[in-house]
Amino acid sequence: MIEPLPAFALTLLVISFIGFRFRISPFFTLVGGALFYGFLTAIPPDRLIAVITAGLGKVFGLFAIVILSGAVIAKMLEEQGQVADIVADIRGYIRTPATLSGISGYLLALPVACSITAFIILEPIVRNLGRDESSRTLLTLAAIGSLISFGLIYPTPVTIPLFEALLSGESPLAYDAVAVTLSLLLLAGVLAVFRRAVACPVPEGAGNLPPAEPAPRAHLRAWAPFAAILLAIPAGVALGLSTGSLIQVIMLTGAITATALASPSARMSGLHRGAKHAGLIIFDICGAGALAAVILESGFAGAALGGIAAFAPLFAAPFLLAAILQTAQGSRVVTAVITAEILAGTTAAAAVHPIAMVLMVVAGTFVFSYVTDPFFWIVKHATGNGLPAMIRGYTLPLAGCGILIFCAALVLQILMS
Structure with a gap:
């Protein structure tokens, strides 16, 4: 039997190596990692399988409807070219390509419940807002914008657990x-840093967008699923739904609205592609x-916090662990899923204000996004940037956001204590 901390470190190394070397589905590496960790820490085989099954079921129940609904909305919009309509409507108010790219990623990542999905949908549109080097910067801004909202704002698959x-x-x-204010400040800061590289206004017809229209002539059909999500919130509150139930209902309402308004061909294709895309995400x-x-079954939480406390203050444990x-x-x-389960009910959770605690974990998810991050490779492929350019344009800005979020959490903790 190996103690939880060294067993955990060894498991992470094995997961990282297999995932990076063989590029197999994270579902298999994570479940394999669970089995490997369980054997290392001498959890009885029957108990190990029962714990794995329970962990799978708990997360499936929490995320299945949310992610499936978001994927269906995304694919319905994509099938009908309505993402371009949404970007064109935003363009009626925002002419700077950098701001347009960042805000489009920021806004789209929330209803589709996935930053990667938002980026993939936006890529062909954002790519044509600039030329050569500027288009690379615009794509990076769309990615960072989607990550800022996806990582900070509730409800997303990061913040729900x-x-x-x-x-x-x-x-x-x-x-x-707190989260929306902080996310907008971060987005504004990132845009200010990058804007000089793409300061020219968006040319008419760029990215195959419809001509920018006044607000009264906005593409209401494209915005309908998002409006349905917002309108379902007061209805759910009036019915006395808990927060967890409310999230399921409002996302399902958005998906039903998108499905009802789609053409028959887009409906069939969107449902099929949405279910396929959601399945991959959900299983991972x-x-x-x-x-x-x-990990929790082995008593890792106490060992991890004790190990971190040996070289850092207890309040830094959520950030460092994440x-x-x-x-x-x-x-x-x-x-987010693993850190939330580890921290729940611990001394660190009791010592830190809950909102500050969540912000500290979120801050950790921004650090350090490099070769193990699937989004890193997607952005690298889309932009054509080399590793040094990706570190400068993607990894370091996200790490900066993470440090600023952690600092904001510390300030909040001081004010609330």
Whole structure:
């Protein structure tokens, strides 16, 4: 039997090596990692399988409807060319390509419940807003914008497990009042840094966008799923739904609206492609749930916090734990799921204000996004940038955002203590 901390470190190394070397599905590496960790820590085989199954089921129940609904909305919009309509409407108010790219990524990542999906949908549109080097910067801004909202704002697959485990007694509005403000400040800062590289206005017809229209002539059909999500919130509150149930209902409402308004051909294709895309994401996240459950079963939480406390203050534990997990395996959602399960009910969770705690974990998911991060390779392929350019334009800006989020969490902790 190996102690939890060295077993965890060895498991992360194995997961990272297999995932990076063989490029197989994260679901298999994470479930395999759960089995490997369980054997190392001498969890009885029958108990190990039961814990893995329970972890899979818990995460599936939490995310299945949310992610499937977001994927269906995204594919319905893509099938009908309505993403270009949405960007064209935003363009009626924003003419600077850098701001347009960043805000488009920021806004689209929320209803589709996936930053990578938002980026892939936006890529052909954003690419044609600039030329050569400027288009690379615009694509990077769209990616960073999608990550800022996806990582900070509730509800997304990153913040939902954190809210369920660490913020169950807090109002979502109280958290989002902080998170939305902070995310907009970060986005503004990133845009200010990058804007000089792409300062020219968007040319008419760029990116195959429809001509910019006044607000009254906006493409209402394209915005309808998002409007349905917003309108479902007060209805769900009036019905007395809990926060967890409300999230399921509003996302399902958005998906139903997108499906109802789609043409028959777009409806069939969108549902098929959406279900396929969602299945890949959901199973990967379920793998994280399996690994998290096995880690908790071994008594890792106490050992991890004790190890971190030996060289850092206890209040830094959420950030450091999330940063280690993020650097090791790359997925922000996996990091959030595992970190939330580890921290729930610990002395660190009791010592730090819940909102500050969530922000510290979120900060860790921004550090350090490099070769283990799937999004890193997607952006690299889209932009054609080399590794040095990706580090300068993607890894370091995200790390800067993470450090600023951590600093904001510290300020909030001081004010709330």
